[in-house]
Amino acid sequence: MKKWIPLSMILVISLPMMMMAQRRPGPRPSRHRPPHHKPQPPISHRPPGWGPHRPPYTRPPHFWEGHRYYTYHRYYYHPYRPYVFAPAWQAPPAGALVPSLPQGNTPIQVGDDTYYYFGGVFFLPGQNGYQVVQAPAGAIVYNLPEGCAQIKAGDLTYLQYNGDYYLPVQVDGRPAYEVVNIE
Secondary structure, three states, X not given: OOOHHHHHHHHHHHHHHHHHHHOOOOOOOOOOOOOOOOOOOOOOEOOOOOOOOOOOEOOOOEEEOOEEEOOOOOOOOOOOOOOOOOOOOOOOOOOOEEXXXXXXXXXXXXXXXXXXXXXXXXXXXXXXXXEEEOOOOOOEEOOOOXXXXXXXXXOEEEEEEOOEEEEEEEEOOEEEEEEEOOO
């Protein structure tokens, strides 16, 4: 029995040491209450000139380049993408004079004249720029803008855009549109 007493004492003494060894490193958790911080007053920012009917901002401001920006909702980063209210390309009327051609225009040879085509509009070089003209008969284009009206005449289907008529054709195996005069 005397042999068991020293062994049990070793277990009793070593058990707390083993428990301390298994604990995570770092500061010991405090056994007292956390420190009491003074409560911050709620954010209620109302810019000068705002009436009492308009709700105040309740979030802290975002600082950028020395300025405060207040928001009602949480801020998230988003790149600037301007919104354009008008269509990207608005065709000028026939007879208009434009100072330069739009980028992506296509030169088209019809007879001895070189026309420039872009977005359903044909241009001819003029004195102070390029003049918008009616589509020349016989010109072949490979793309038409959206919004073409289909017109049936007998067995043929024509496409009308901007007052000009186009007949769908095949040129070297590619779909194309030939300008036609309909009277």
